[in-house]
Amino acid sequence: xxxxxxxxxxxxxxxxxxxxxxxxxxxxxxxxxxxxxxxxxxxxxxxxxxxxxxxxxxxxxxxxxxxxxxxxxxxxxxxxxxxxxxxxxxxxxxxxxxxxxxxxxxxxxxxxxxxxxxxxx
Amino acid sequence: xxxxxxxxxxxxxxxxxxxxxxxxxxxxxxxxxxxxxxxxxxxxxxxxxxxxxxxxxxxxxxxxxxxxxxxxxxxxxxxxxxxxxxxxxxxxxxxxxxxxxxxxxxxxxxxxxxxxxxxxxxxxxxxxxxxxxxxxxxxxxxxxxxxxxxxxxxxxxxxxxxxxxxxxxxxxxxxxxxxxxxxxxxxxxxxxxxxxxxxxxxxxxxxxxxxxxx
Numbered sequence: 001x002x003x004x005x006x007x008x009x010x011x012x013x014x015x016x017x018x019x020x021x022x023x024x025x026x027x028x029x030x031x032x033x034x035x036x037x038x039x040x041x042x043x044x045x046x047x048x049x050x051x052x053x054x055x056x057x058x059x060x061x062x063x064x065x066x067x068x069x070x071x072x073x074x075x076x077x078x079x080x081x082x083x084x085x086x087x088x089x090x091x092x093x094x095x096x097x098x099x100x101x102x103x104x105x106x107x108x109x110x111x112x113x114x115x116x117x118x119x120x121x
Numbered sequence: 122x123x124x125x126x127x128x129x130x131x132x133x134x135x136x137x138x139x140x141x142x143x144x145x146x147x148x149x150x151x152x153x154x155x156x157x158x159x160x161x162x163x164x165x166x167x168x169x170x171x172x173x174x175x176x177x178x179x180x181x182x183x184x185x186x187x188x189x190x191x192x193x194x195x196x197x198x199x200x201x202x203x204x205x206x207x208x209x210x211x212x213x214x215x216x217x218x219x220x221x222x223x224x225x226x227x228x229x230x231x232x233x234x235x236x237x238x239x240x241x242x243x244x245x246x247x248x249x250x251x252x253x254x255x256x257x258x259x260x261x262x263x264x265x266x267x268x269x270x271x272x273x274x275x276x277x278x279x280x281x282x283x284x285x286x287x288x289x290x291x292x293x294x295x296x297x298x299x300x301x302x303x304x305x306x307x308x309x310x311x312x313x314x315x316x317x318x319x320x321x322x323x324x325x326x327x328x329x330x331x332x333x334x335x
């Protein structure tokens with residue numbers, strides 16, 4: 001079936017990208033490969049998801065995959081939003097440092113072209 | 122302390138008015154795309170320039186840190202859009218004799234020039250929300266006209282880069298146990314200052330920042 005080919009090549013590409021980033025911890029890489037292998041099994045033998053779904057009390061395997069995907073995506077969103085806010089803060093801190101540093105440099109050695117003066121505050 | 126973003130139209134006049142009153146001025150140009158920094162540079166004015174735009178809260182904090190480095194004893198924040206009145210600086214600083222922080226208030230008797238009744242209603246609502254958040258009872262919430270002693274500054278560090286810094290500041294004041302007083306100030310709303318100001322929709326953004334970015 002074509003869909004299996006598409007999905008399998010997609011997860012192999014992800015695996016390849018992870019493999020390229022070998023600076024990560026082996027534990028991370030193994031975790032990702034474990035998850036990809038599970039995905040591979042679910043693609044090749046879709047009936048297995050039904051068994052797992054019945055085990056946890058969900059009617060169909062496809063539903064279980066859907067619910068899990070939503071939770072994972074939400075987790076990723078929150079994770080990256082937190083990172084994003086952190087980065088914003090860091091950019092501001094750097095901007096502030098550069099701004100003050102430049103002002104101090106200009107005050108000690110004023111560029112001739114500029115008329116701003118640093119009077120005692 | 123004036124934080125300015127794209128204020129080329131009015132900055133020279135605003136800064137000039139404060140400079141003529143004899144105050145030392147730090148202008149933080151928050152990465153403006155116009156010639157704000159150049160126009161603000163006048164005798165007695167120190168112009169700092171954020172290389173990239175980081176928001177009003179970020180610019181204010183930069184100016185505060187710089188002023189402290191230069192040994193300021195008290196710091197007054199003054200809006201760049203011309204809505205504040207330079208002679209009021211005197212009364213704010215005078216209030217610091219018996220308080221750590223003096224907040225300008227638009228609703229303590231002095232008049233609000235050029236404000237529509239809709240704007241007044243918005244400001245009153247903001248005051249209610251902000252008092253609820255900060256646990257204080259103030260007559261005005263988000264007046265950018267404030268004065269505080271240098272010794273109070275470490276307790277009032279701004280981490281909200283954008284507009285939620287005003288609520289953040291009030292929350293920190295409320296928690297700090299510092300002595301606060303309110304001083305009536307005149308606010309002149311002009312077409313320009315309103316175009317630069319905050320509308321009702323932005324209030325939603327501010328609340329989002331307040332709760333989800335700290």
